[in-house]
Structures are given as structure tokens and as C-alpha cells.
Amino acid sequence: MGSEQVKTSRESRIELFKMLGIGAVASVIGIIAGLAIDWFPIQASEEAKQIDSLWDLLLGVSVPVFVLVQAIVLYCVWKFRVRPGEEDKDGPPIHGDTKIEMIWTAIPAIILLVLCVYAYLVLEDIEGAKADTMDVRVVGEQFTWTFYYPGEDGKEIASKELYLPVNRSISFDVQTKDVLHDFWVPAFRMKIDAVPGTTQHVRATPTREGTYPVVCAELCGLGHAVMRQNARVVSGAAFETWLKEQPGKTNPGATAGNQGSAGQPAGLSGKELFTSVQPTCSSCHTLADAGSNSSTGPNLDDALEGKSEEYIRQGILEPDQQIAAGFSAGIMPPNYDETLKPEEVDALVKYLAKVTK
Amino acid sequence: MAAKLRAPGLLxxxxxxxxxxxxxxxLDLTVRAATNAEPLVNGEAITLVALLAAPFFFLGGLGAFDEWLYWASGKPSRPEDHSGHGATSWKDYFRVNTDHKVIGVQYVxxxxxxxxxxGLLAMLVRAELAAPGAQFVDPNTYNGLFSVHASLxxxxxxxxxxxxxxxxxxxxxxxxxxxxxPRLNALSFWMLPIAGVMMTLSFFAPGGSFATGWTAYAPLSTEVPMGQMFFTIGVQFAGASSIATALNFLVTIITMRAPGMSFWRMxxxxxANFATSxxxxxxxxxxxxxxxxxxLDYALGFNFFNVERGGDVLMYQHVFWFYSHPAVYIMMLPGFGIISEVxxxxxxxxxxxYRMMAFSxxxxxxxxxxxxxxxxxVSGMQPWIRVPMMITTAIIAVPTGIKIFSWLATIWRGxxxxxxxxxxxxGFITMFVLGGISGVMLAIIPIDIHVSDTYFVVAHIHYVLYGGSVxxxxxxxxxxxxxxxGRMFDERLGKVHFWMTFVSFNLTFAPMHLIGVQGMPRRVADYTEQFAGWNMFISLASxxxxxxxxxFVYNVVASWRGGTRAEANPWRAMTLEWQVSSPPPIFNFDAVxxxxxxxxxxxxxxxxHGVFRPAGQPDPHAKEPAGASARADAAGATHHGGTET
Structure with a gap:
């Protein structure tokens, strides 16, 4: 009885080593395949480099774990499946082995803790304060982002496009005028929620010139999917030039973060209404006369060209009645008939009819 | 007719x-008239009160409260004579029945x-996502489709x-x-269709169904049309059902075990169900x-999440996830139990x-x-909280790993x-490991900053909840x-079902890891051209x-109607449910x-494992050194020395 057991345990050990050998080869193949996959979008920030290499490390740890489990399952299926004549046979009554159980408790725990420590170091690195940081205020609203740059005399310069100088650390101060949004530039790998009533911070150092998408990553309502804009990373000199070219208008919404839709000033002109009614028309529509250039909704210079006042009025009050090609119903707020006074609607209609003639 | 109307039942x-x-x-009109509310007749307000009140009337009509009402009104309550146990026709499944086996079937x-x-809603979601741009639903309907899909x-x-x-x-x-x-058990079940019907019917609410995801993050969820309330109130009924059943399981497990069934012989x-409960x-x-x-925020203008009035938006997320993360284990631990049995x-x-399995x-x-x-x-909570949460999240993989390795050791040399x-x-072991691995990746903060709210998360939860739980x-x-x-299923169709699901499941969800990391956010009806190819592929696979x-549905229905009769114990299993006929007698055991x-x-x-004889008599099956094994059992020893020494 004893010698038989020695034999089975030796056989069992040989089986185990054979399996480990196959597993090691499969792991190496798996890791190479995993690293060969082009996982990430383009790498355009300091932080992206570190996050991407952390990912590679995780792949290197994960693949062998996955392969180990699969190898054991497949080996068991191949080797221990029931053979003809064994239908009523039982396996050996092994109830456990404290030593093995301790090993497979301790080793994963150690690996996971080491990963956590390393991840913490990376986190400290990517989030730590850097010298020569520029602040950009990012304000989300349904369904657009506006970016504010510090201008002269403490006045802010607003832009619908995120212009950034290359190789300079940027601190984004993220706010929202309504519900939760999430400011995410996939090429930078960094994101943070915009939380009502607070200013959230996230850092990134762009390292590569180019144009990258800015995406809202937190479900914020009907237009969530189209809440996309562009980040343009340019040379330091080009950035300065761009900033100087921006109209030095003081930002009407500098305090809008906490303002909400209440308190719209009365007696505004059609053009003023276009940029001040909440949510603003200009945040979604391009209109040359008002200087807006967003593409969330139809370009009004084209869509309203030569249209009647009645058509424009219906477009504001019942936006889903006529949908421009390439856009979906249900994105434009349907409640302007409630938030606007009748005379304000009149002013807007007259203004839009005039400038799109 | 009148007698039928008086009798408890669906009518x-x-x-x-x-x-x-x-x-x-x-009630609504009275209160509005008394408070001079304008306008007097408000359809939404009436619907809202009806959503809260009508289910109780429904349950009362079914007869879920009959016994308690008899008791409360001083009438002689009827002691349970078990005449309602068992089901003789399909109609018996549409009434309040206190038999746990009937309730089990009702539940399933x-x-x-x-x-x-x-699943149908998921198919519609994938049809919309097959190509970029709008296909056939507007954004509101789309948001409703995935929200109701997840909630159901x-x-x-x-x-x-x-x-x-x-x-x-x-x-x-x-x-x-x-x-x-048993009566609480019946009530728990009947709250469930209420929640389900409510969530499904939300598509007919003015303004469409709830469309803020199953997470219903405030303040968005307090500002949307009233379809949201079908979720908010539906969850109350589903949750109450869950809690009542869990209490029932706990008391049953603690107090109703057969003689000799110590905790270490369960x-x-x-x-698993003890832990889940x-x-x-x-x-x-x-x-x-x-x-x-x-x-309260939506209907009565409370300001829990209104920051202008001192509300706190992050508080919603903390309270929500304090349930909804454990909910992942509520949806997983019973599955762990099933896998151990099988x-x-x-x-x-x-x-x-065995003991480590229970401890884990x-x-x-x-x-x-x-x-x-x-x-x-990335929610904007205090940054330091992330680090301890990362460590505990990674560490929870250790007891899960213990289970995986113990299962592997169980099949080893079997x-x-x-x-x-x-x-x-x-299939569960192979798929769940992938879900676990992507879970650890998500725990690593720098990775999570990039992939949270992307399709990587969608892939992860489907590997855990589909490849895992389902x-x-x-x-x-x-x-x-x-x-x-009492019937056998068609084994061949069962295998077809498995292989078809296993392959198409991986084709559907594995590519989502990739498009998520590449930058596709979740919960969007529209996406950029770069993801078009993979999305078409995923939709076809789905x-x-x-x-x-x-x-599966065909196999189950056909086998239930005309499958071959099942023996009492077709798998030669030791646990007690297989020691009685299939299906079991009305009172489960003819002898304790x-x-x-x-x-x-x-x-x-x-x-x-169990014998059907009065306690105290000698065990006729014990052939071995009876004393030794009995002692070992009494001590609950799982590490039998027998074959190892």
C-alpha cells in the first residue's frame, strides 16, 4: 500500500512538472501576444508613458495566472476524464493539504501587495505637483465643455477648444454647471469627474503636438455621447500667439459654476440671449455672428439659411419636430418654452432670422 | 363570480x-386640494402615489396578507395545515403558495x-451600436435600453x-x-414581479423609461422625467424581497438543520447562501x-443632492456603492456554492x-x-481614500483565489x-479567472483612472456576471x-447550449477590453469611426x-414536458436533496x-452523509473502524489522514 502511494505521488509530481513546463511556454507566448496588441490610444503625455508601462507589467503578471488555471483545467479534462468502465469509480478521497493551502494563500497575497506598492509609487509620480504649472479651468455643462485660461488683469479667456502648450505641466480645475460630467482626454490617460458644487483637480503634461479628443466619460443625459471636443497640443510659441489672438472678452460665466439657470438678466438683445440663456445656444451651435463654433448641434448659419421666423420659432420651442441630417432627436433641451419668456423667444427668433438671411 | 372575487387570487x-x-x-387629490396645489389634477403625482400604494393592494388581493389580517383583526387565524403545499397544475404557481419548492420554481x-x-433589450442595444451614429433609436430610448437591461x-x-x-x-x-x-417566503416572491413589471413598464412612462443607468447617479436622476421613479420605487420592492428572503435563509439555516448537521457538515x-444572506x-x-x-428629492423637493441648498452629490455614490459593491458578491457567492456542489x-x-472554502x-x-x-x-472624493481601497480590493482576490485553487485541486486526479x-x-472557472484578473487591474488606481467608465469596465462586469454568475x-x-x-434534460442540447454560449460570449465581450482601453466610453449610443469595426463584430457575436x-429555453421547456423520468439520484450525489424522490415528496422527507x-x-x-433512521440507533453503513471515523466527524475534521499517511 505504502509503495503504491509513493509511486502515485511521484507520478503525480511528474505530471505536475510536465504541466508547469507547458504552462511556462504558454505564458511566454501569451505575454508576447499581450504586449504585441496595440492597446492604448496615442501616447501624448508624461503620465501616459507611466500608465502604459504599468499596464505592461500587469499583463506580465496576469497572463501566467490565467495560463496556469487554464492549463490545469485542460490537463485535468484530458487526463482525468471518465474512461469506459470507470463510470462507477470514485477519485481518491483527498480532503486537503494545509501546506499547499498556505502557499496559495500567501503567494497571491504577496504578489498583490507588491503590485499595490508599485501602483502607489506610480500614482504619486503622476499626480505630484510639478514646477511651472499652468492652470486651465474646465467647465462642463449639458452637453459641452468650456475652457478658461488666465488672461491679463485677472480676466479669463474662454475657448471651446482646449489649446495646450507642449511639455508644460497643466493643472485642470474641473467644474460643472449642472449634473456630473467627466473630463477625459484618452491620449493623456487622465480623467476626473466634474462634481456639482466643487472644483476637482487633475494634472497632465502633454508631450506630443497634435489634436486629441476630449470626451465626457460620465453619463450626463441625452447628449452624453456627443459631448466631445478637441484638445490641440501646440508648441509653446504657437500657444502664446493663439492666446493673444483670443478676444480679450471677460468671461460672462466666470462665476457661472454656481449660478444655475436662475437670474438671467432681463431685456437682453437676441445676440446676448444666444450666448447667455442656460444652457447657452452657443455652447452647441455654430453661429458666425455670435462667434460660436461648437458642432454638438447643427451649424445654424447653414441650417437656418433663408428659413422663416415660424420655422426658427418651432426649432427653439419644439426642437424634435425638425431634425437636421446627421443629428438625433432628443438632444436639444425641449424646455426652452418654459425657461424663456415669450419676449425673449421673439428677440431670439428675430435675431436668428436676421443673421442667417 | 362574487365568491371568486372574494377568494384570494389573481382576479x-x-x-x-x-x-x-x-x-x-x-389621496393625491385630497392633499393637493387641502394645500391649494396648482394644478389640482397632476397626472405625474397620481402615478407616483399609485406606484407606491397599488403594489400593496395587489399583494393584499393575492392573499399575501390574509393570515396576518385575520390575526390583526382578532379573527381566529387558521393554523397552517399545509393544504396549500405542492402544485398540481400550472395554475397553482399563480397564487400565494407557502411550499418552498413551489416558491423556488416560481422564483426561477x-x-x-x-x-x-x-436579453432582448441587450440585443436592441447591440443593434443600435452596430454602426456609429444613430440607427433606429433616439438617445433617450437608448439610455433607457441599457438602464433597464442592467436593472432587470x-x-x-x-x-x-x-x-x-x-x-x-x-x-x-x-x-x-x-x-x-413560509408566509414571508411567499410574500418575498410576490414582491419580485411587482419590481420587474414596474421597471419594464417604465418605457410607457411620459418622457420614456429611466435612462440614467442602473447606477442612477444624482443629481441627474433627480432631474429627469418620471420614468426614473419606476426604477427608484421598483428597487424598493426588489430590495425588500431580497432582505426578507435573506432573513428567512439565515433563520432556516441556523434553526432548522437536521440532527447531526453541524455547521461543518453543511x-x-x-x-454560500449563509454568507450571501x-x-x-x-x-x-x-x-x-x-x-x-x-x-424625496424628485417628488418633494428635498435637497439631499442639491448643492445650492447644502446637498452632497458624492454622498449618493458612497451610499449607493456601499450596497452595490457587496451586491457583486451577493451575485457571486451563491454561484460559488453551486460550483462546489457540481x-x-x-x-x-x-x-x-472544505473549511478554507467556508472561511473564504x-x-x-x-x-x-x-x-x-x-x-x-475618479469621482472626486478625497484622494487618500483611494489607496486603502486599492489594497483591500486587491486583497479580496486572495480568498477568491483560494476558492479557484481549491476547485482545481478538487478536479485534480478525480x-x-x-x-x-x-x-x-x-467554463465558469476559466471565464471567472479573466473577470478576476481584469478586476485586479481595475483596482490599480493609475490604470483605473484611464479605463473607468469605458468599455473595459463593461467587459469586466460581463466576465464576472455572465462568465461568472450566469x-x-x-x-x-x-x-x-x-x-x-422530475425529468431529465436533453444532454446533447445542453452541450450545444454550452459551446454556443462559451464561444459567442468570448467573441462578444473579449474585444470590449480592447476598445475600452483604446478610449471608447460606455453608455453612448454614438461613437467615433475608429471603433466601428469592432462594434460591428461585437454586435454580430452578441x-x-x-x-x-x-x-436553453427550448431544451428546458421540451424536457419539462416530455423528458425521460429522472431517478431520485441520477448523479450519485451524497447531499440530502438527492436521497429523496425527484421531485421530492410534498413534505420533503418521509422520515427525518x-x-x-x-x-x-x-x-x-x-x-x-445522511441516514434515514431515528437518531441514536447504530449506523448500519459503518464498516470501517467506526469509532475513528465517528470521532473525526464529531470533531468536524476535514483533513482525514486516511489515505495520506
Whole structure:
């Protein structure tokens, strides 16, 4: 009885080593395949480099774990499946082995803790304060982002496009005028929620010139999917030039973060209404006369060209009645008939009819 | 007719539901008239009150409160004579029945009904996503489709189907004649279709269904059309059902075990449901609270989440996830129990490390309450909280790993019967490991900052909840199908179902990892051109996945109607439910079983788990050195020395 057991345990050990050998080869193949996959979008920030290499490390740890489990399952299926004549046979009554159980408790725990420590170091690195940081205020609203740059005399310069100088650390101060949004530039790998009533911070150092998408990553309502804009990373000199070219208008919404839709000033002109009614028309529509250039909704210079006042009025009050090609119903707020006074609607209609003639 | 109307049942329930709606309307009009509210008749307000009130009238009409009302009104209450036990025709499944086996079937069938509804919604989601731009639904409908899909799958399928299976087999496994509180059990079940119908009907609400995801983040959820309230109130009923069932399981497990069934002789499915019930009882009130806050903000102008009036938006997320992370384990631990049952029986070996298997369940319960904020790494909460949450999240992989390795050691050197339940169990191990690995990746803060709210997360939760939970559900359904229906299923179709699902599941969800990391956010009806190819591929694969479910439905329906009769114990299992006929007698056991050993003593010569004889008589099966094994059993020793020394 004893010698038989020695034999089975030796056989069992040989089986185990054979399996480990196959597993090691499969792991190496798996890791190479995993690293060969082009996982990430383009790498355009300091932080992206570190996050991407952390990912590679995780792949290197994960693949062998996955392969180990699969190898054991497949080996068991191949080797221990029931053979003809064994239908009523039982396996050996092994109830456990404290030593093995301790090993497979301790080793994963150690690996996971080491990963956590390393991840913490990376986190400290990517989030730590850097010298020569520029602040950009990012304000989300349904369904657009506006970016504010510090201008002269403490006045802010607003832009619908995120212009950034290359190789300079940027601190984004993220706010929202309504519900939760999430400011995410996939090429930078960094994101943070915009939380009502607070200013959230996230850092990134762009390292590569180019144009990258800015995406809202937190479900914020009907237009969530189209809440996309562009980040343009340019040379330091080009950035300065761009900033100087921006109209030095003081930002009407500098305090809008906490303002909400209440308190719209009365007696505004059609053009003023276009940029001040909440949510603003200009945040979604391009209109040359008002200087807006967003593409969330139809370009009004084209869509309203030569249209009647009645058509424009219906477009504001019942936006889903006529949908421009390439856009979906249900994105434009349907409640302007409630938030606007009748005379304000009149002013807007007259203004839009005039400038799109 | 009048007698029919007076008798508890669906007819009375229907009439009383209408009475409930009328009651809601009158109550609402009275209050509005008394407070001079403008306008007097507000359809939304009436609907809202009706959503809260009508379900109670419905339950009353069904007869769920009859006994309690008799008692409360001083009439002689009728002691339960068990005349309602058992089901002789399909109609018996449409009334309040206190038999745990009937309730178990009610639960499982209802859950699968809503699984098919939720699956259909997923098919519509994938059809919309097959190409960029708008295909055939507007953004509001799209947001509604994925929100209702997730809510039904979580609250009406995975959680209750586990409760249903346990309802059926758990009392049998511990040698009890029924659950501890049969009437509460019936009430728990009947709250479920209320929640499901409410969530499904939300599509007909003015402004469309709830469309803020199953997470219903405030303040968005307090500002959208009233379809949101169908979720907010539906969750209250689903949650109450869950809590009542969990209490019932806990009391049943603690007080109704057969003689000799010590905690260390309980099958692991019982352990798993014990652990799950602890989670439910502690955590589920939190989700009820989070939705109650939304209800009060929406309907009565409270300011829980209105920052201008001192509200706190992040508070919603903390309260919500304090339930909804443990909910992941509520949806997983019962599956762990099922896998332990199937693997031991189908490998013909004892579970490796039984005690560690039980302890690791309890460890997951405890750790499960310490990780919730890993859903909030980019939410803007205090940054330092992220680090301890990352560590606990990584550490919770250790007890989960113990389970995986113990299962592998269980099948190692066994005699593997690779039939349908076993295929699903092995499929579960391979898929769940992937879900676990992506889970650890998500715990690593710098990675999570990039991939949170992307398709990587969608891939992860489907590997955990589909490749994990749903695979265990199929394993369990096939495993206990003969016991529940008295019929055998079609083995060939079962295998077709497994392989079709296994392949199309991976084709559907594996590419989502990639497009998520590449930058596709979740919950969008429209996406950029760069993801078009993969999305078309995923949509096609998902339709195949949808079809695979029809194979299952056909197999189950056809086998239930005309499958070959099942023996009492077709799998040669040791646990008690297999020692009685299939389906079991109305009162489960004709003689009270006495438990004399562990539940998985396969390969131990002469070992039995339970015997049907009065306690105290000598065990006729004991051939071995009886004293030694009895002592070992009494001490609950799982590490038998026998073959190792």
C-alpha cells in the first residue's frame, strides 16, 4: 500500500512538472501576444508613458495566472476524464493539504501587495505637483465643455477648444454647471469627474503636438455621447500667439459654476440671449455672428439659411419636430418654452432670422 | 363570480390593484386640494402615489396578507395545515403558495422570464451600436435600453434566480421540511414581479423609461422625467424581497438543520447562501436608502443632492456603492456554492480544503464591505481614500483565489464526468479567472483612472456576471433540473447550449477590453469611426449569444414536458436533496434524516452523509473502524489522514 502511494505521488509530481513546463511556454507566448496588441490610444503625455508601462507589467503578471488555471483545467479534462468502465469509480478521497493551502494563500497575497506598492509609487509620480504649472479651468455643462485660461488683469479667456502648450505641466480645475460630467482626454490617460458644487483637480503634461479628443466619460443625459471636443497640443510659441489672438472678452460665466439657470438678466438683445440663456445656444451651435463654433448641434448659419421666423420659432420651442441630417432627436433641451419668456423667444427668433438671411 | 372575487387570487389582485390606483388618486387629490396645489389634477403625482400604494393592494388581493389580517383583526387565524403545499397544475404557481419548492420554481421561472426581457433589450442595444451614429433609436430610448437591461439582469435575474434555486434545494440539503417562515417566503416572491413589471413598464412612462443607468447617479436622476421613479420605487420592492428572503435563509439555516448537521457538515451551497444572506441583510438597506433620497428629492423637493441648498452629490455614490459593491458578491457567492456542489459530485472527489472554502466565503463577506469606493477613484472624493481601497480590493482576490485553487485541486486526479453541469462549471472557472484578473487591474488606481467608465469596465462586469454568475446559474439549473422537475434534460442540447454560449460570449465581450482601453466610453449610443469595426463584430457575436439562450429555453421547456423520468439520484450525489424522490415528496422527507458525516465523502469507503433512521440507533453503513471515523466527524475534521499517511 505504502509503495503504491509513493509511486502515485511521484507520478503525480511528474505530471505536475510536465504541466508547469507547458504552462511556462504558454505564458511566454501569451505575454508576447499581450504586449504585441496595440492597446492604448496615442501616447501624448508624461503620465501616459507611466500608465502604459504599468499596464505592461500587469499583463506580465496576469497572463501566467490565467495560463496556469487554464492549463490545469485542460490537463485535468484530458487526463482525468471518465474512461469506459470507470463510470462507477470514485477519485481518491483527498480532503486537503494545509501546506499547499498556505502557499496559495500567501503567494497571491504577496504578489498583490507588491503590485499595490508599485501602483502607489506610480500614482504619486503622476499626480505630484510639478514646477511651472499652468492652470486651465474646465467647465462642463449639458452637453459641452468650456475652457478658461488666465488672461491679463485677472480676466479669463474662454475657448471651446482646449489649446495646450507642449511639455508644460497643466493643472485642470474641473467644474460643472449642472449634473456630473467627466473630463477625459484618452491620449493623456487622465480623467476626473466634474462634481456639482466643487472644483476637482487633475494634472497632465502633454508631450506630443497634435489634436486629441476630449470626451465626457460620465453619463450626463441625452447628449452624453456627443459631448466631445478637441484638445490641440501646440508648441509653446504657437500657444502664446493663439492666446493673444483670443478676444480679450471677460468671461460672462466666470462665476457661472454656481449660478444655475436662475437670474438671467432681463431685456437682453437676441445676440446676448444666444450666448447667455442656460444652457447657452452657443455652447452647441455654430453661429458666425455670435462667434460660436461648437458642432454638438447643427451649424445654424447653414441650417437656418433663408428659413422663416415660424420655422426658427418651432426649432427653439419644439426642437424634435425638425431634425437636421446627421443629428438625433432628443438632444436639444425641449424646455426652452418654459425657461424663456415669450419676449425673449421673439428677440431670439428675430435675431436668428436676421443673421442667417 | 362574487365568491371568486372574494377568494384570494389573481382576479381579486387585479380588482384591488385598480382600487389601489383609485385610492392613490383620491389621496393625491385630497392633499393637493387641502394645500391649494396648482394644478389640482397632476397626472405625474397620481402615478407616483399609485406606484407606491397599488403594489400593496395587489399583494393584499393575492392573499399575501390574509393570515396576518385575520390575526390583526382578532379573527381566529387558521393554523397552517399545509393544504396549500405542492402544485398540481400550472395554475397553482399563480397564487400565494407557502411550499418552498413551489416558491423556488416560481422564483426561477420569473427570473428567467425577466432574463429574456433583459436579453432582448441587450440585443436592441447591440443593434443600435452596430454602426456609429444613430440607427433606429433616439438617445433617450437608448439610455433607457441599457438602464433597464442592467436593472432587470441584476435585480430581477441574477439575485432572485439564486434565491430561487436556494429556496428549492437549501431546505432539502439541510434536512428541513420547509423554510422557517413560509408566509414571508411567499410574500418575498410576490414582491419580485411587482419590481420587474414596474421597471419594464417604465418605457410607457411620459418622457420614456429611466435612462440614467442602473447606477442612477444624482443629481441627474433627480432631474429627469418620471420614468426614473419606476426604477427608484421598483428597487424598493426588489430590495425588500431580497432582505426578507435573506432573513428567512439565515433563520432556516441556523434553526432548522437536521440532527447531526453541524455547521461543518453543511454542503457549501448552504454555506454560500449563509454568507450571501449576511451580505443582503446588512447591505441592501443602503440601496433602498439611496433611492429613497432620490425619490424625496424628485417628488418633494428635498435637497439631499442639491448643492445650492447644502446637498452632497458624492454622498449618493458612497451610499449607493456601499450596497452595490457587496451586491457583486451577493451575485457571486451563491454561484460559488453551486460550483462546489457540481465539481465534487462530477469529479467524484471530496472538496479540497472544505473549511478554507467556508472561511473564504466569510472573508469575502467581511472584505466585501471595505472596498466600495474603488468604484469612485475618479469621482472626486478625497484622494487618500483611494489607496486603502486599492489594497483591500486587491486583497479580496486572495480568498477568491483560494476558492479557484481549491476547485482545481478538487478536479485534480478525480474521475471527471464531463456532462452539461460539469462543462458549465469548468467554463465558469476559466471565464471567472479573466473577470478576476481584469478586476485586479481595475483596482490599480493609475490604470483605473484611464479605463473607468469605458468599455473595459463593461467587459469586466460581463466576465464576472455572465462568465461568472450566469455560468454558475446554468450549471445549477442543469444540475438540479432532474430534482426540480422530475425529468431529465436533453444532454446533447445542453452541450450545444454550452459551446454556443462559451464561444459567442468570448467573441462578444473579449474585444470590449480592447476598445475600452483604446478610449471608447460606455453608455453612448454614438461613437467615433475608429471603433466601428469592432462594434460591428461585437454586435454580430452578441446576436449569436442571444440565439444560444433560445437553445436553453427550448431544451428546458421540451424536457419539462416530455423528458425521460429522472431517478431520485441520477448523479450519485451524497447531499440530502438527492436521497429523496425527484421531485421530492410534498413534505420533503418521509422520515427525518440524521446526518452522520461530511457532504462530499466521495471515494471514502462506506461513507454516508445522511441516514434515514431515528437518531441514536447504530449506523448500519459503518464498516470501517467506526469509532475513528465517528470521532473525526464529531470533531468536524476535514483533513482525514486516511489515505495520506
Amino acid at each position: 381579486r389582485a387585479g380588482v384591488l390593484t385598480l382600487v389601489g390606483i383609485a385610492f392613490a388618486a383620491i 421561472v420569473t427570473s428567467f422570464f425577466f432574463m429574456l426581457v433583459g 439582469m441584476i435585480f430581477l435575474f441574477i439575485i432572485p434566480v439564486f434565491a430561487g434555486m436556494a429556496n428549492y434545494v437549501l431546505p432539502l440539503m439541510i434536512g428541513a421540511p420547509d423554510m422557517a417562515f 454542503p457549501l451551497l448552504v454555506w 449576511l451580505l443582503v441583510v446588512i447591505a441592501t438597506p443602503f440601496v433602498a436608502a439611496s433611492q429613497l433620497f432620490v425619490l 465539481l465534487a459530485v462530477k469529479s467524484r472527489k471530496p472538496i479540497f480544503g 466565503l466569510l472573508a469575502i463577506v467581511l472584505l466585501g464591505f471595505t472596498v466600495w469606493a474603488h468604484h469612485m477613484f 474521475v471527471l464526468h464531463l456532462d452539461t453541469p460539469m462543462l458549465w462549471s469548468l 455560468f454558475t446559474i446554468f450549471a445549477g439549473i442543469y444540475y438540479w433540473f432532474p430534482k426540480m422537475t 446576436f449569436l449569444l442571444g440565439l444560444s439562450t433560445l437553445v 434524516p440524521t446526518v452522520v458525516g461530511g457532504p462530499y465523502e466521495y471515494g471514502v469507503p462506506g461513507a454516508v
